[in-house]
Amino acid sequence: MSSSQAGSRPGGRSARVQAAVHAAVKSLQAEAGRGELTVPAVAERAKVTPSTIYRRWGDLASLLADVAVERIRPDGPPAETGSAKGDLSAWAEQYAEEMSSSVGQELMRDILAARSQADNPARCCNLVRAQIDIIGERAKACNEVFPDTETVLDVVVAPIVYRSLFVDPPSAEHVQALVERLWAER
Amino acid sequence: MSSSQAGSRPGGRSARVQAAVHAAVKSLQAEAGRGELTVPAVAERAKVTPSTIYRRWGDLASLLADVAVERIRPDGPPAETGSAKGDLSAWAEQYAEEMSSSVGQELMRDILAARSQADNPARCCNLVRAQIDIIGERAKACNEVFPDTETVLDVVVAPIVYRSLFVDPPSAEHVQALVERLWAER
Numbered sequence: 001m002s003s004s005q006a007g008s009r010p011g012g013r014s015a016r017v018q019a020a021v022h023a024a025v026k027s028l029q030a031e032a033g034r035g036e037l038t039v040p041a042v043a044e045r046a047k048v049t050p051s052t053i054y055r056r057w058g059d060l061a062s063l064l065a066d067v068a069v070e071r072i073r074p075d076g077p078p079a080e081t082g083s084a085k086g087d088l089s090a091w092a093e094q095y096a097e098e099m100s101s102s103v104g105q106e107l108m109r110d111i112l113a114a115r116s117q118a119d120n121p122a123r124c125c126n127l128v129r130a131q132i133d134i135i136g137e138r139a140k141a142c143n144e145v146f147p148d149t150e151t152v153l154d155v156v157v158a159p160i161v162y163r164s165l166f167v168d169p170p171s172a173e174h175v176q177a178l179v180e181r182l183w184a185e186r
Numbered sequence: 187m188s189s190s191q192a193g194s195r196p197g198g199r200s201a202r203v204q205a206a207v208h209a210a211v212k213s214l215q216a217e218a219g220r221g222e223l224t225v226p227a228v229a230e231r232a233k234v235t236p237s238t239i240y241r242r243w244g245d246l247a248s249l250l251a252d253v254a255v256e257r258i259r260p261d262g263p264p265a266e267t268g269s270a271k272g273d274l275s276a277w278a279e280q281y282a283e284e285m286s287s288s289v290g291q292e293l294m295r296d297i298l299a300a301r302s303q304a305d306n307p308a309r310c311c312n313l314v315r316a317q318i319d320i321i322g323e324r325a326k327a328c329n330e331v332f333p334d335t336e337t338v339l340d341v342v343v344a345p346i347v348y349r350s351l352f353v354d355p356p357s358a359e360h361v362q363a364l365v366e367r368l369w370a371e372r
Contacts, residue, residue: 108298109298109299112294112295112298112299112351113295113298113299121351121352121353122352122353124352125352125353153345153348153349153353154345154348154349154364154367155341155345155367157348158344158345158347158348158349159339159340159341159344161344161348161352162339162340162343162344162347162348163339163340163344165298165307166307166308166310166311166347167307167308167311167339178340181340181341181371184371185367185370185371
């Protein structure tokens with residue numbers, strides 16, 4: 001999980017550069033839309049040289065993917081509802097909502113588009129795994145049975161992401177049915 | 187399904203333009219790699235004007251997505267193995283292989299990257315649906331029980347695509363386990 005933090009020791013110059021460049025991308029995206037985004041514009045806003053950006057991120061697509069992974073990083077652990085099934089239902093419904101929003105779609109596209117930093121999709125998946133692990137640990141602490149994280153990825157997460165990207169975002173009822181499938185098969 | 191053929195009456199000028207432009211993209215991709223691809227280069231190779239391409243496809247990303255959808259169009263119906271479960275297993279294994287190849291990954295990225303022709307991901311999903319429908323119809327003709335196509339998408343196709351794009355391509359054993367899940371729940 002912590003590979004996402006590679007090269008960004010908190011408080012170091014590297015971390016400051018990363019923070020400045022990420023902030024520059026976000027403010028330029030908010031102002032101008034992505035058509036206007038260029039490495040020189042980001043560099044000027046972040047007060048670094050373009051070569052600093054090229055050296056660290058390789059190209060604009062990889063920088064955008066890196067920013068997108070940080071933006072989908074969850075604010076905190078999944079909400080506690082009193083049961084593992086309730087936690088997973090609530091988390092999955094919120095995740096589906098985020099994935100189906102236009103911002104969520106754009107972030108997923110940015111994450112998948114970058115070719116030179118191929119670990120961004122895996123970082124994205126690891127953020128999801130970590131949330132599911134938290135629900136699984138809570139279940140364990142209460143002696144509740146909970147499926148393993150890879151099964152949750154296949155049965156619940158994959159259909160949400162596939163439908164959001166390729167078909168139509170799943171309805172709340174559909175997401176609920178995915179969670180039910182997991183409990184029905186045990 | 188036939189929406190993918192919109193604007194391309196066989197034999198008409200529109201179809202000839204489409205065929206020439208698609209062929210130009212494929213030959214340029216084969217020669218030079220995607221870094222060199224530009225709309226003017228494609229237009230020159232296809233013997234059309236750049237404005238013909240902009241008018242019809244909007245931008246390069248949309249053209250690449252359109253070509254990618256045609257390239258993932260299956261050559262024929264799923265192989266017949268004597269049972270619906272066998273047909274689905276064989277199809278899913280082959281689909282997973284294609285998705286996990288570097289060409290398959292590149293095509294999926296092209297399909298998802300285009301913003302101005304947003305129906306390409308849906309066309310991609312509809313090609314998959316049509317293959318599963320064929321297996322379902324064979325099953326029906328033999329009085330075999332077969333799950334509905336949307337369930338196959340959720341349980342088998344979505345994990346294959348999600349893992350190929352975000353994690354690691356699923357192994358043949360993993361794909362087999364996805365098919366087994368479908369039969370276990372009936």
